[in-house]
Amino acid sequence: MAKPKLHRFAIRSSRKKTIEVIVANLFRLMTYCVILAAAYLFFDITANGSKAVFQGKAPFINIQFLTEKPQTLHVFEPLEPYNEIQKRRTQILQLQSKRKALGSNDTEQRTEYSEQIDNLQAEIERWDAQRKAERLKYSDDAYRALDHTPDLSMFKHQTYAYSGGGIGPAIIGTCLLVLGSIAIALSLGLLCAIYLSEYSRPGKTLQAIRLSILNLSGVPSIVFGLFGFGMFVHFFGWGVSIIAGWFTLAIMALPVIIAASEESMRAIPRGFREGSLALGASKWTSIRTNVLPYALPGILTSSIMGIARVAGETAPIMFTAAYALRDQLPWEGLEQPTDFFFQGVMALPYHIYVVSSKIPQNEYTRDMQYGTAFVFLFIVGFFALSSILLRIHVRSKYKW
Amino acid sequence: MNLAIQPERPKPNSASKAKAIIETRDFSFAYGPTQALFDISMDIHKKEVTALIGPSGCGKSTFLRCFNRMNDLIDNTRILSGQIKISGIDIYKRDVDVIELRKHVGMVFQKSNPFPKSIYDNIAYGLRIQGIKRKSELDEVVERCLRGAALWDEVKDRLGDSALGMSGGQQQRLCIARALAVKPKIILMDEPCSALDPVATAKVEELIHGLKTDYTIVIVTHNMQQAARLSDRTAFFYLGKLIEYGPTEQIFMNPENPKTEAYVSGRFG
Ligand SMILES: Nc1ncnc2c1ncn2[C@@H]1O[C@H](COP(=O)(O)OP(=O)(O)O)[C@@H](O)[C@H]1O
Numbered sequence: 152m153a154k155p156k157l158h159r160f161a162i163r164s165s166r167k168k169t170i171e172v173i174v175a176n177l178f179r180l181m182t183y184c185v186i187l188a189a190a191y192l193f194f195d196i197t198a199n200g201s202k203a204v205f206q207g208k209a210p211f212i213n214i215q216f217l218t219e220k221p222q223t224l225h226v227f228e229p230l231e232p233y234n235e236i237q238k239r240r241t242q243i244l245q246l247q248s249k250r251k252a253l254g255s256n257d258t259e260q261r262t263e264y265s266e267q268i269d270n271l272q273a274e275i276e277r278w279d280a281q282r283k284a285e286r287l288k289y290s291d292d293a294y295r296a297l298d299h300t301p302d303l304s305m306f307k308h309q310t311y312a313y314s315g316g317g318i319g320p321a322i323i324g325t326c327l328l329v330l331g332s333i334a335i336a337l338s339l340g341l342l343c344a345i346y347l348s349e350y351s352r353p354g355k356t357l358q359a360i361r362l363s364i365l366n367l368s369g370v371p372s373i374v375f376g377l378f379g380f381g382m383f384v385h386f387f388g389w390g391v392s393i394i395a396g397w398f399t400l401a402i403m404a405l406p407v408i409i410a411a412s413e414e415s416m417r418a419i420p421r422g423f424r425e426g427s428l429a430l431g432a433s434k435w436t437s438i439r440t441n442v443l444p445y446a447l448p449g450i451l452t453s454s455i456m457g458i459a460r461v462a463g464e465t466a467p468i469m470f471t472a473a474y475a476l477r478d479q480l481p482w483e484g485l486e487q488p489t490d491f492f493f494q495g496v497m498a499l500p501y502h503i504y505v506v507s508s509k510i511p512q513n514e515y516t517r518d519m520q521y522g523t524a525f526v527f528l529f530i531v532g533f534f535a536l537s538s539i540l541l542r543i544h545v546r547s548k549y550k551w
Numbered sequence: 552m553n554l555a556i557q558p559e560r561p562k563p564n565s566a567s568k569a570k571a572i573i574e575t576r577d578f579s580f581a582y583g584p585t586q587a588l589f590d591i592s593m594d595i596h597k598k599e600v601t602a603l604i605g606p607s608g609c610g611k612s613t614f615l616r617c618f619n620r621m622n623d624l625i626d627n628t629r630i631l632s633g634q635i636k637i638s639g640i641d642i643y644k645r646d647v648d649v650i651e652l653r654k655h656v657g658m659v660f661q662k663s664n665p666f667p668k669s670i671y672d673n674i675a676y677g678l679r680i681q682g683i684k685r686k687s688e689l690d691e692v693v694e695r696c697l698r699g700a701a702l703w704d705e706v707k708d709r710l711g712d713s714a715l716g717m718s719g720g721q722q723q724r725l726c727i728a729r730a731l732a733v734k735p736k737i738i739l740m741d742e743p744c745s746a747l748d749p750v751a752t753a754k755v756e757e758l759i760h761g762l763k764t765d766y767t768i769v770i771v772t773h774n775m776q777q778a779a780r781l782s783d784r785t786a787f788f789y790l791g792k793l794i795e796y797g798p799t800e801q802i803f804m805n806p807e808n809p810k811t812e813a814y815v816s817g818r819f820g
């Protein structure tokens with residue numbers, strides 16, 4: 152077979168080209184895998200979480216879940232479906248063990264057992280639907296407010312810790328923690344960054360400082376938690392409190408903020424500084440008027456991003472600021488205004504941790520876990536998004 | 552051939568001594584370990600344009616930046632010897648406030664650096680940082696400076712627009728106008744036209760020429776024609792040394808030093 156004659160630029164296959172194609176596709180595949188994983192994560196949390204957060208009838212958002220305190224859930228299972236289901240469960244177990252005991256030749260018998268099991272399974276599902284339709288769920292408050300409890304000859308009464316009510320205090324607590332630590336971390340970080348980028352002289356000391364700040368960002372969060380516990384909770388005697396949480400989170404976010412702020416300030420052309428200095432501006436004036444305004448968008452974005460990451464950590468607030476359960480909202484029952492800072496709060500990440508690991512799991516905790524995760528994701532996303540919008544806004548105001 | 556010649560002074564007519572506004576004596580300057588300026592002595596005269604020329608790296612910018620102490624911003628810079636006096640005051644004495652000095656000695660940079668603000672705010676900047684806030688006063692100064700920089704007619708209808716929307720030549724003239732706002736006596740210019748096209752360059756040159764009546768101007772340039780066109784006196788630098796200094800005509804037509812001659816005739820540099 153005569154090969155068609157190839158001209159000078161014709162595509163010729165070679166090993167190098169094959170490798171090229173394989174490598175490119177490998178990269179693409181890996182990227183898709185990552186995107187898929189992220190998409191699945193968001194989808195899973197949104198799908199499961201929205202069950203708790205949204206509802207079928209107006210106002211479509213489950214206000215109770217977002218505002219109420221976590222409570223014990225009282226469930227009244229209708230007895231009849233409950234008993235029927237239990238009965239069939241036992242039968243299935245029996246059949247399964249019988250099936251296991253069969254020799255390998257009894258294929259007929261085996262299929263018969265399997266069919267029976269399938270039938271029972273289907274019946275269970277039907278009863279389960281009825282059970283779900285008829286069962287009564289009350290949060291603790293609602294239960295106490297009941298005029299007469301459901302007839303216990305018709306219902307089986309069960310209680311589940313933390314599975315009722317909502318996550319209102321945790322939402323408030325997390326927002327408080329995030330806002331406070333942003334304020335502290337931004338002011339501290341900005342001051343450090345201004346010093347490092349504008350005032351310090353390059354040399355060994357500066358490098359050492361940079362290196363240690365960089366190292367700080369590699370410290371595991373639990374270590375920050377312990378540090379905050381030792382420093383703020385005990386040594387300063389603040390106790391488990393918002394303010395201890397603020398400082399712990401702020402210190403944890405500092406490395407990122409300092410690095411980002413420094414970088415943003417470095418990116419400002421030297422000409423701006425020299426230009427204003429040459430007009431007789433003092434150093435601070437030149438920084439204030441001709442460096443900070445232009446560096447601010449970058450500083451804010453990366454800082455808020457940094458805080459949003461840090462605010463998601465459970466470990467640093469576990470010992471310093473978070474209560475597993477608190478009956479009062481932060482502004483309730485204060486004897487004097489300063490008490491506000493010295494009280495613990497509930498926080499979303501810690502709440503997720505508590506409902507996922509500290510209490511017995513059941514079908515009702517699941518909604519709570521996913522709902523909390525969903526709300527949490529939403530809040531963190533909100534902070535990140537607002538920082539980006541802020542950046543775009545400021546950026547369009549100061550462009551060069 | 553004697554390379555270590557004493558720099559040639561302009562003809563010592565009796566008025567020249569009185570007219571010197573910047574007096575440099577045996578000035579030596581170093582960046583860390585590397586010395587950049589060697590024993591420079593020269594007088595710069597009031598209300599004249601003085602050009603500093605020389606091949607790149609010879610220390611022109613360094614020397615210029617010594618006049619308003621911009622080199623203070625660079626770490627490890629040292630004055631090895633000598634002094635610079637402006638209006639009779641040693642500017643490196645301890646009791647000198649650099650802020651006051653820089654208000655007196657303005658500077659225009661090689662790369663035009665308008666601030667990313669409006670045209671108006673750029674000019675007003677120098678006054679605002681001094682605490683002057685009155686609108687009428689600012690308006691007055693902005694107009695005066697823009698007129699002084701021959702920009703007024705071009706931008707008077709868009710004072711609120713960003714300065715970055717201007718052309719390169721306009722930006723550089725804006726920087727000159729900005730420098731005028733703080734009422735300096737001396738204006739230092741470091742290759743102000745190096746990034747401009749010939750038309751814009753001509754405009755800036757025209758402007759500089761006009762400014763001469765009110766200001767003392769020291770300009771660094773690598774453009775021989777520009778120095779010849781603009782300046783009253785020219786100083787030729789080579790490897791950190793002042794080789795020859797004198798009236799521009801003399802430097803270009805009748806240089807005493809063979810190196811100067813070689814440079815101005817374009818044989819090296
Ligand atoms: N910031 C600096 N640090 C160290 N050396 C410098 C610095 N600026 C300039 N120099 C050195 O000083 C010498 C003179 O530079 P410069 O004044 O910029 O020359 P010119 O403006 O005549 O081209 C050069 O050798 C240059 O390498």
Ligand SMILES: [Mg+2]
Nearest residue numbers: 611612613741
């Ligand atoms: Mg230069």
